[in-house]
Amino acid sequence: MVSQYGFKFAIHLITNHFGKIVAKVCETLFRKGPLSLGEIIRSTELTPEQVKNSLLVLVQHNCVQAYVPADQFRGEDGSMATVEYLALFDNIIHRLRFPKFLEIAKHQLDDECEKVLDGLLRDGRLTLKQMVERAVQGKENPGAIEAVVRESFHKLLKAHYIERCPAPEPVVSTLIKAESAPRKRGSKMAKKFEAPETIEQRVLEAAVPGEAIRFAVTAYTLGNADREAKSDDSSMVNDGDNSGGIANEGSILWRANFEEFIRHLRHKLLVENERKRLDDGAATILSAILDVTKTVEKKVKIEKSAPLSLDSIFTEVTKTEHGRTMTIDRVRASLVQLGCPQRNFDDSYSIDLKSIVEMARNEEVESIVLKRFGSDAYRIFRLLSKSNCFLETDKIAESALVDKKETPRLLYKLWKDNYLYMEKLVVTAAKQSRFMLWKVNKPLLWEYVLDEMYHAALNLSLRLAFEQEKDEDLLHVPADKLVPADKSSEANALQKRYRRLRDVLFLMGSSLMKLDDALMLFHDF
Amino acid sequence: MNKRKREGLASNSDNMSDAERIVYNVIHSKQNMGIWMADIKRETSLPESMIKKSIKMLQTKGEIKEVVNIKNKSRKHYMAAGFEPADEITGGSWYSEGKLDQEYIFRLRQVCLNYISRNVIANRDGILEFINRGGYFSGTTTQEVDQILGNLVLDDKIIEVKSTGYGDYEKFPVGRVCYRCKSKGGVNNGEGKIGAMASIPCGVCPRINLCSPDGYISPKTCEFYQKWLDF
Numbered sequence: 044m045v046s047q048y049g050f051k052f053a054i055h056l057i058t059n060h061f062g063k064i065v066a067k068v069c070e071t072l073f074r075k076g077p078l079s080l081g082e083i084i085r086s087t088e089l090t091p092e093q094v095k096n097s098l099l100v101l102v103q104h105n106c107v108q109a110y111v112p113a114d115q116f117r118g119e120d121g122s123m124a125t126v127e128y129l130a131l132f133d134n135i136i137h138r139l140r141f142p143k144f145l146e147i148a149k150h151q152l153d154d155e156c157e158k159v160l161d162g163l164l165r166d167g168r169l170t171l172k173q174m175v176e177r178a179v180q181g182k183e184n185p186g187a188i189e190a191v192v193r194e195s196f197h198k199l200l201k202a203h204y205i206e207r208c209p210a211p212e213p214v215v216s217t218l219i220k221a222e223s224a225p226r227k228r229g230s231k232m233a234k235k236f237e238a239p240e241t242i243e244q245r246v247l248e249a250a251v252p253g254e255a256i257r258f259a260v261t262a263y264t265l266g267n268a269d270r271e272a273k274s275d276d277s278s279m280v281n282d283g284d285n286s287g288g289i290a291n292e293g294s295i296l297w298r299a300n301f302e303e304f305i306r307h308l309r310h311k312l313l314v315e316n317e318r319k320r321l322d323d324g325a326a327t328i329l330s331a332i333l334d335v336t337k338t339v340e341k342k343v344k345i346e347k348s349a350p351l352s353l354d355s356i357f358t359e360v361t362k363t364e365h366g367r368t369m370t371i372d373r374v375r376a377s378l379v380q381l382g383c384p385q386r387n388f389d390d391s392y393s394i395d396l397k398s399i400v401e402m403a404r405n406e407e408v409e410s411i412v413l414k415r416f417g418s419d420a421y422r423i424f425r426l427l428s429k430s431n432c433f434l435e436t437d438k439i440a441e442s443a444l445v446d447k448k449e450t451p452r453l454l455y456k457l458w459k460d461n462y463l464y465m466e467k468l469v470v471t472a473a474k475q476s477r478f479m480l481w482k483v484n485k486p487l488l489w490e491y492v493l494d495e496m497y498h499a500a501l502n503l504s505l506r507l508a509f510e511q512e513k514d515e516d517l518l519h520v521p522a523d524k525l526v527p528a529d530k531s532s533e534a535n536a537l538q539k540r541y542r543r544l545r546d547v548l549f550l551m552g553s554s555l556m557k558l559d560d561a562l563m564l565f566h567d568f
Numbered sequence: 569m570n571k572r573k574r575e576g577l578a579s580n581s582d583n584m585s586d587a588e589r590i591v592y593n594v595i596h597s598k599q600n601m602g603i604w605m606a607d608i609k610r611e612t613s614l615p616e617s618m619i620k621k622s623i624k625m626l627q628t629k630g631e632i633k634e635v636v637n638i639k640n641k642s643r644k645h646y647m648a649a650g651f652e653p654a655d656e657i658t659g660g661s662w663y664s665e666g667k668l669d670q671e672y673i674f675r676l677r678q679v680c681l682n683y684i685s686r687n688v689i690a691n692r693d694g695i696l697e698f699i700n701r702g703g704y705f706s707g708t709t710t711q712e713v714d715q716i717l718g719n720l721v722l723d724d725k726i727i728e729v730k731s732t733g734y735g736d737y738e739k740f741p742v743g744r745v746c747y748r749c750k751s752k753g754g755v756n757n758g759e760g761k762i763g764a765m766a767s768i769p770c771g772v773c774p775r776i777n778l779c780s781p782d783g784y785i786s787p788k789t790c791e792f793y794q795k796w797l798d799f
């Protein structure tokens with residue numbers, strides 16, 4: 044379930060990027076769930092034209108997915124089908140991270156790949172033909188540029204950073220409640236821990252092309268490559284003649300594969316956290332493991348890395364720059380540090396990634412507690428968080444060495460702000476006594492903190508816009524007025540204001556990016 | 569009052585009045601937990617004035633004493649003279665006269681931290697020996713050191729590790745619980761890593777629940793931001 048401020052922040056991003064009308068359509072979809080075109084028009088009281096255009100924009104930018112509910116679908120021609128539109132929260136929030144995605148493409152691949160990706164992120168969806176057209180526009184030597192774009196495209200595709208667009212209107216069974224009703228009493232507990240499948244998950248699953256097609260280039264390019272290798276089988280993989288391939292190039296739509304970028308960012312967090320907690324060696328090993336196992340990851344939030352034998356881990360590690368000199372004993376010792384004390388019975392190791400994520404979450408929450416409630420509360424909170432069970436007020440005071448009078452006050456403050464969970468216990472023995480029991484309920488708390496984070500991101504973003512607006516005139520001041528050589532008092536004041544604005548924008552911008560890391564940590568990882 | 573209990577009472581109960589004896593027996597039966605006025609009244613069913621008088625007499629005779637109960641300092645709490653108040657009453661060794669001895673705790677923490685940062689890795693016994701040898705504090709117990717170390721861990725100043733038997737851990741048997749400083753450069757300054765939320769005004773704002781874009785408290789008018797952006 045997405046939090047209240049999560050939606051508000053998403054709407055804020057859409058308003059910034061596409062304007063108020065599109066945002067209104069998007070907000071309606073968040074508020075009411077998936078709707079048909081007619082329902083959206085009725086709910087928003089916008090003109091059909093406005094709604095249609097908004098939906099086009101949202102679909103183009105992968106913020107909305109259309110689908111046909113199975114129960115509405117009649118016959119092959121789909122004559123009775125009503126298309127419904129579903130707003131994709133995650134994809135909207137990803138818009139905040141585009142600079143990070145570009146950075147990854149630039150660093151891991153090259154500047155040209157970054158440019159191609161930039162075009163895709165700006166336009167949402169493009170065919171290869173459009174990507175080429177976009178790049179050569181108004182440039183000399185279009186032939187060379189086209190070759191570069193094609194090469195970059197292939198690099199991005201090979202790294203899975205781009206993918207084919209999902210099916211435009213898949214048919215999806217939406218009868219979720221009936222199917223997931225508990226069958227047996229015994230299975231109820233087990234069921235509880237499975238995240239329930241949402242309509243969104245179903246729709247996305249139905250829309251995404253199969254793994255083989257998702258990252259496959261057109262038949263044309265395949266054929267082309269084969270022909271170069273003078274293969275006799277080229278006609279087998281070729282669609283037929285070249286014209287078919289070229290038509291494909293103009294019709295297959297591509298987009299950035301957010302999932303792969305998020306996976307990359309998750310891996311980075313995991314590795315950096317272990318580097319900080321343990322050492323460079325452990326980080327190198329974890330990084331090597333994640334690199335080889337990522338191809339088998341079915342989703343981003345996997346709990347454990349795929350099992351790998353010590354030999355293959357060692358081989359991978361020695362391929363890396365920092366791991367070249369490591370001995371197998373060193374690798375084994377680091378695996379123990381990474382929480383694999385014994386290998387699995389089949390001589391393989393797999394790393395508990397979930398616990399690394401949880402440690403990072405704990406750290407973030409604890410740092411909020413320290414800053415907001417002080418060091419005594421911090422100690423109390425860490426005591427409860429580590430013990431992971433109910434503790435009684437006096438016991439807490441004793442263990443945390445906080446004054447017995449002060450302890451209930453701090454506990455109450457933490458509880459009032461939703462950081463603790465409390466239960467009253469009344470014992471009626473010789474005389475009646477009342478105890479207060481306290482606990483950190485992590486899943487609940489994380490949800491709450493995430494909501495506060497969206498709230499903070501919204502506020503930060505609003506204030507950033509406000510600061511920009513306030514000093515808008517500065518952005519139009521000619522550059523020569525801002526050089527320190529001009530010593531007039533007017534110029535001096537201007538320079539001072541300019542420097543302040545620059546510092547403000549830098550601080551707020553980088554804080555927002557850092558906050559976004561935390562949003563991913565609590566939502567996507 | 570049953571017979572057996574009566575036999576086990578202090579020998580000088582002879583010089584007590586009946587009321588005094590009844591009150592004394594109740595107080596004595598509570599041993600090192602003591603008892604407070606209202607409970608004496610409930611258990612003895614004597615009139616309050618008589619209890620008060622008896623208590624006064626017993627105090628003068630040195631048979632009972634008044635102690636501070638950490639849970640409720642305003643209540644008058646009594647205990648037979650022969651007992652030392654239990655930790656539940658005094659608050660344990662960290663309390664003196666019903667107050668948390670912050671000074672003592674602070675100094676003990678400093679000694680532990682210094683020792684660990686100087687030795688990189690340390691275990692409890694080493695620290696305890698150091699404390700007692702140095703004569704910093706008289707009679708520091710194992711439990712006290714354990715608790716201080718536990719607290720330093722909670723404060724994220726040191727971390728608890730198990731000896732691997734190699735390198736820095738050479739001196740300690742494999743698996744022995746040891747402590748080392750959080751950061752490699754020495755004792756952590758205590759601030760730890762400042763998270764994303766903790767470094768912006770809204771992340772630690774006490775009014776976040778009252779703040780909304782068009783509300784009375786809003787990001788545009790917020791004074792916390794004013795301060796934060798005041799370069």
Ligand code: SF4
Binds near residue numbers: 776
């Ligand atoms: S904008 Fe200001 S008042 Fe609102 S939550 Fe942030 S810091 Fe608090």
